[in-house]
Amino acid sequence: MTETPTFLEDPTDTRDTIMRATYLALCKHGYADLTIQRIADEFPKSKSLLYHHYDGKDDLLLDFLEFMLEHQRERIPAEPTSSADDHLNAIFDRVFRTPMTDDYRDFWRAMVELRAQAAHDEKYRDHFTRSDEFFRELFANVVRSGIDDGVFREVNPERTAAYLQTTITGVMTRRVTTNGDIIEDVREELDEYVRLRLLAGETGDSTER
Amino acid sequence: MTETPTFLEDPTDTRDTIMRATYLALCKHGYADLTIQRIADEFPKSKSLLYHHYDGKDDLLLDFLEFMLEHQRERIPAEPTSSADDHLNAIFDRVFRTPMTDDYRDFWRAMVELRAQAAHDEKYRDHFTRSDEFFRELFANVVRSGIDDGVFREVNPERTAAYLQTTITGVMTRRVTTNGDIIEDVREELDEYVRLRLLAGETGDSTER
Incomplete structure (x- = not known):
């Protein structure tokens, strides 16, 4: 049930x-x-x-x-309630770490099917355009607040947000359309992107992590 | 026609x-x-x-x-024929820069719909699992050859490949299911990921690029 x-x-x-x-x-x-x-x-x-x-x-x-x-x-609060990097991590945890129960899988399978309707139906496309814009703005707000607080570098918040959101669309899509288990790998590299690209004070590191 | x-x-x-x-x-x-x-x-x-x-x-x-x-x-040749970073760029160009003609859009819309069948049909899921594995291996080979040649850092090739492929799934999905134009933004951030995470000799840079 x-x-x-x-x-x-x-x-x-x-x-x-x-x-x-x-x-x-x-x-x-x-x-x-x-x-x-x-x-x-x-x-x-x-x-x-x-x-x-x-x-x-x-x-x-x-x-x-x-x-x-x-x-x-x-x-979802419009402005982050914790530090920007903690907030970003909390969003990622929700996407990557929510246990794939049967209910959660069923819901996400249906969402992937609904998004696919947007391929040929303008009304669905309008919806997912607005929905993606909403989540992009959420990410951009987090990045902006991180820059204001000196936690993140002076990146372009809209661009960073577009990238994060696209990666997450890929994660949700692949998670319910394949049997492969790529989620931990993707999370680790996403964390590396955040560390190297966003976190102020971090520098590149040539050793494997 | x-x-x-x-x-x-x-x-x-x-x-x-x-x-x-x-x-x-x-x-x-x-x-x-x-x-x-x-x-x-x-x-x-x-x-x-x-x-x-x-x-x-x-x-x-x-x-x-x-x-x-x-x-x-x-x-697609199993091994890169040019330097690993050029090869990676060529793959990205094919994904991001192929002009969205009506024919190309129609084909990709259909592919997104077919992938969505995998949400409820195990046979489609088996296919996309194998297909994703194939493209992941391609990316992993490029990364491996870049490491061997000293062009890339000593990253985990499988993990990097899983990440790149997931981002690209997100790009293709969003490109045909929304009207938003996120593609240049995503490409620039993907290039930043490659630069900061993969390219040997590059270091973090706190200025906006």
């Missing part, structure tokens, strides 16, 4: 209840096999409500993606 | 002819809207031949992915 994230438990209004049902159905069936009926199966109210609010599966899923992004916007 | 890569022009045997038709249909329709009939529409021989050789669309597409990987294996 799929567990929902805390913010989806005990929904109080109709939209939240629909979002919870969508989350459960998406994790259970993935994108390709998802139907409005399968979302309705997770929905305690009348199926006709789904049709009343949405034009179809993709319309509902696009609203679901918005909902998840809104939740991220509310949850 | 979609142009096929040189190695798919003028196919001589049945499999190559099927592969060419699959390439054309996949670029034209993407994965979701692809049917055996649409592949048959690009196929100069009898449609029954497709059913004779393949159990269905996914069986055919998995063979197509193998075919493309075999082609890469034959085309």
Whole structure:
């Protein structure tokens, strides 16, 4: 039985209840096999409500993606609350070290499938463009605050953020589309990038670490 | 009209002819809207031949992915033919600087969709695991040869390769699933990683580049 994230438990209004049902159905069936009926199966109210609010599966899923992004916007503080390098590490830990439980894997598999819809559907592409921009800005804010505090070098925050975010997109994509276990290797090299490129006072080191 | 890569022009045997038709249909329709009939529409021989050789669309597409990987294996020399840093740059140029023509975009969109199938289909996952392993080994060979020649530091070649390949997966994925233009930013930071982490004799530099 799929567990929902805390913010989806005990929904109080109709939209939240629909979002919870969508989350459960998406994790259970993935994108390709998802139907409005399968979302309705997770929905305690009348199926006709789904049709009343949405034009179809993709319309509902696009609203679901918005909902998840809104939740991220509310949850994540705009400015780092700890030192910039600790904050960056905490973000990396969430990406790399969150245990790959069945629920977490199901959710990320569905997200990779949803992103792939953006290849041929402009509405999905618009969403992932905005979503990527949001996460890029998050990274850029962390880098900026690190520069202000003298923890990071005077790098270009937007450029650094674009790079970090792209690497993380690669990690999430590969993690659910291959059986290979590359995650620790990638994390170590990402840490090296941060050390050599960002951390003030660090210099290159010709020995293997 | 979609142009096929040189190695798919003028196919001589049945499999190559099927592969060419699959390439054309996949670029034209993407994965979701692809049917055996649409592949048959690009196929100069009898449609029954497709059913004779393949159990269905996914069986055919998995063979197509193998075919493309075999082609890469034959085309790309196992050992670098130029200095390791030039070779790495040439690979990056191919990923980052190949102009995003309509044909190239269509092909990469289809590849991102095919990779997303790996989220729920073990056969696709097996393929992308092997495909990623192949490209990782390519990168590892380049890094190894750079270390042997004293061009690169004594890094861990497998780990470096896993990192480079993950970043490139992120680039290809984001490039066809968003409208944002992050490619030059990511390339510049990737070059910085190579400079600071790999190039022997380079040291950290606290000024913005």
